[in-house]
Amino acid sequence: MGIEISRLRRQFGSFIALDDVSLDIADGEFVAVLGPSGSGKTSLLRILAGLDQPDLGSVQRDGQDLLALDARRRGVGLVFQHYALFPHMTVAQNVAFGLRVRPWRLRPKASAIKASVEALLHRVELDAFASRYPAQLSGGQRQRVALARALAIEPRLLLLDEPFGALDAQVRVNLRRWLREFHRSLGITTLFVTHDQDEALEMADRVVVMNRGRIEQIGTPEQIYHQPATAFVSRFIARGQPLPGEVAGSSLHVLGHAWQLDGFSSTDIHTVAVHVRPEHIVPATRHGEGLAACLLSLRHVAGTVRAGLQVEGMDEPLEAEWSERDWSRHSVGVGEPIDVHFQSLSVFGMDREGRVRARTDCHPPYSASPIAIGPWRRLGA
Structure with a gap:
């Protein structure tokens, strides 16, 4: 059934961050939310992560009210743009963090945590870096550690908030190819927030284009690029340039x-x-x-x-x-x-x-x- 987002509204004073936003995400789908700064994409991600609550609307996951659950019970993995790694912890300790802070009744045994961390570091190709600290890693390596930490809790929904924004151009290109293949191997429902058109069109199964708190268009990358539904999508995605004309x-x-x-x-x-x-x-x-x-x-x-x-x-x-x-x-x-x-x-x-x-x-x-x-x-x- 996936996730059903229905008529979300979020307002801060006179500023409307989300205005009647509705979206269905299928199980295992990779969806990119694309838009300029202030379009509402991060507000949507924060609500799904449990970091904020909407003024109106609902979010259902497989028929369950997701908004009624606190952030820890939602089964959501969140990767930030600036990694948010703990500098005093090694790579292995960072990845294990989400498992170690669980209530003791739900916390895996130390041996199980160690095995899980080793498996994740192998999956993100960082086996040899377990004992290093974040400051000893490149930007791309730190981003993969952040991803491994988010996956350690075995999330049902993975949220990526501008994950490549702090990286240089060539590293971004390499990492987004890697992440796309990584997603295909895992099949986790993923919501990817970005303002970069190339990232969204290259990586996503479907693209959601937002502007001023509203969804302008939802479609495959091919549909969004070749058949923009609005003048905004034409300008923002296809670099459409206005001409004087009349019918x-x-x-x-x-x-x-x-x-x-x-x-x-x-x-x-x-x-x-x-x-x-x-x-x-x-x-x-x-x-x-x-x-x-x-x-x-x-x-x-x-x-x-x-x-x-x-x-x-x-x-x-x-x-x-x-x-x-x-x-x-x-x-x-x-x-x-x-x-x-x-x-x-x-x-x-x-x-x-x-x-x-x-x-x-x-x-x-x-x-x-x-x-x-x-x-x-x-x-x-």
Whole structure:
């Protein structure tokens, strides 16, 4: 049955940390809660861990009221961003801590605790570090000790609060791959809180995107990235960049060009948000096709080219992202004019309260070129 979170609300003074949050988590599922600072993700984790109580709502686990249990009886393992290891204890003592502080009737024998600690250190690949102290470990090793300590109590729910936030980039990449495989081997229901899109999309079975205390979208990483349900998800996950646009009948008008809209109802639509992703802005093959722009900047990053563009008719610059191979076909320098096309646009229609009532992606006709498209229909043409 898993965990059923229903209509949670948590308010601190005038600030609403959680606003009618509902979420079901299946047994053994790895769920990432993703959002910017202040979105409510840590408040949700604290409530599940028993460190805070909601003002309204319920949390059921296999039909049992989880909120009625104190933190020690919930069977929850919690891993913090900054490890929270005891500096005066060895690695083995840190891992054993949760077992040693149990009431004596529930406390395993010393031999059983020792065997459990040895097994966990072997699982997290730290067998040789049992007698070391946290200060003698690297950041990645300390994080694995924190994970082993959380697992020592055999939790039914594992909560990870920005666990890689204090680590450098390469260690984070290695650890999240390791943690994903580790989770698959254990099958423990896991809730992973992060503000890092790459971590959430790479590791999770499902992603929950939060903003201002509310859930914007729940879906698989593929759904979240390729089919963002709201303009916020489009900006936050897919790096959607706003464009000036309006809908007239079955056409979308953007920067003097008309796009055909299919399956988009304008009923109850008050405003329209139009986004383009960096990878959907491509250079034109011939001068005079598409939109006139100026190349503001060019950065080469890990096999890609990131370009800053000032498109005619826009106040804010746009960022485009191309492969090195595609960009090598062009000979435009910084400060020079360039013509670009939009391969795809995401359109969100919202009512007066800002709720999304319709969304669609629209695409112009493609030409034979793999990185360029045919011209749009110009308005009035």
